[in-house]
Amino acid sequence: MSGRFPSDVIVLDTDGLLHARLASGRQAPQITRARAYRLPDGTFTPGVVTPDLANESALADVLRRVRVESGQWSRVSVLLPDSWFRINLVEMPSLPEKSQEAMHAVRWSLKRTLPIDPETLRVAYETLGHSTAGVKLLVVSAVDKTLAAIERVFAAAGIEVVLIEPTGLNIWNAISVKETATSNDRLFVYVRDHDFTTAVFRGSQPLFIRSRNFSGERTLQQELRLSASYLRDTLQAVSVERCYIAGNGVGPEVHAALTSEFNAPVSAISLTDFVEQIPLDAPQMHAELTACTGVFAS
Numbered sequence: 001m002s003g004r005f006p007s008d009v010i011v012l013d014t015d016g017l018l019h020a021r022l023a024s025g026r027q028a029p030q031i032t033r034a035r036a037y038r039l040p041d042g043t044f045t046p047g048v049v050t051p052d053l054a055n056e057s058a059l060a061d062v063l064r065r066v067r068v069e070s071g072q073w074s075r076v077s078v079l080l081p082d083s084w085f086r087i088n089l090v091e092m093p094s095l096p097e098k099s100q101e102a103m104h105a106v107r108w109s110l111k112r113t114l115p116i117d118p119e120t121l122r123v124a125y126e127t128l129g130h131s132t133a134g135v136k137l138l139v140v141s142a143v144d145k146t147l148a149a150i151e152r153v154f155a156a157a158g159i160e161v162v163l164i165e166p167t168g169l170n171i172w173n174a175i176s177v178k179e180t181a182t183s184n185d186r187l188f189v190y191v192r193d194h195d196f197t198t199a200v201f202r203g204s205q206p207l208f209i210r211s212r213n214f215s216g217e218r219t220l221q222q223e224l225r226l227s228a229s230y231l232r233d234t235l236q237a238v239s240v241e242r243c244y245i246a247g248n249g250v251g252p253e254v255h256a257a258l259t260s261e262f263n264a265p266v267s268a269i270s271l272t273d274f275v276e277q278i279p280l281d282a283p284q285m286h287a288e289l290t291a292c293t294g295v296f297a298s
Helices: 056-070 099-110 144-156 167-178 220-235 252-262 286-294
Strands: 008-012 016-023 030-038 075-080 086-092 121-131 134-143 160-166 185-191 195-202 205-213 240-246 266-268
Touching (some): 016 056, 030 056, 030 286, 075 144, 075 167, 086 121, 086 205, 099 134, 121 144, 134 160, 160 167, 167 185, 167 195, 167 240, 167 286, 205 220, 220 252, 240 252
Parallel strands (some): 008 075, 075 160, 240 266
Antiparallel strands (some): 086 134
């Protein structure tokens, strides 16, 4: 387990949070504590791209309870739902060498795709590669006002937030360091109660990443079939070697739909494949706990 990050991870959502504490094991991390807590209604309210933290004191009260029950800790990694972010694959003719100018150029590239002023977003990007056509970037953004409010609540409790990232991408981090390296295409699906994330990776390179809310009019299987059709039309040459699916309550009919659409074996993500130890009273949030291990993947 990498020592670059603290051993405590918070997975935060509109209605609750999960606190996990990890320790090094012989061959894989150990989860020494995993406890879920409810947040009062109205703590977060709907917003454009990212929900608003409408009641900071409610989050502070729950965080105080976590600290009382878990002991003192001063640094934390925070994971948020993928749907709280916009995750874009951006191609640009070039990227300025100076960081400030590069960030300005990246923000400008987001103007065409986001329903919000990019200046209100906190933006991070990673260079995926260069070609004769330019540079390809993975750009992750969320409303800075909300992220700053979350950091403010943690800081008031004496806890430094060292990173804020999407949960689904950290599940993929956990998968990618465990599985055999390949240059083939792999599909990743992360299912939650109200939304799901679909991603395609060619080797280690993302080709497609999108998080969508459920419409309420279609089943998960129908949503996946629509996504499969969209991927075939968009990526054209995609040929999936394996599908990975994470999330609670995903039944065999979903696996069958993925197998049928992509003609590839389906692997359900099991927390026990990624850790050596789990507390007996750990909540049934195995996808999110897998994401906690992904923070330490390198």
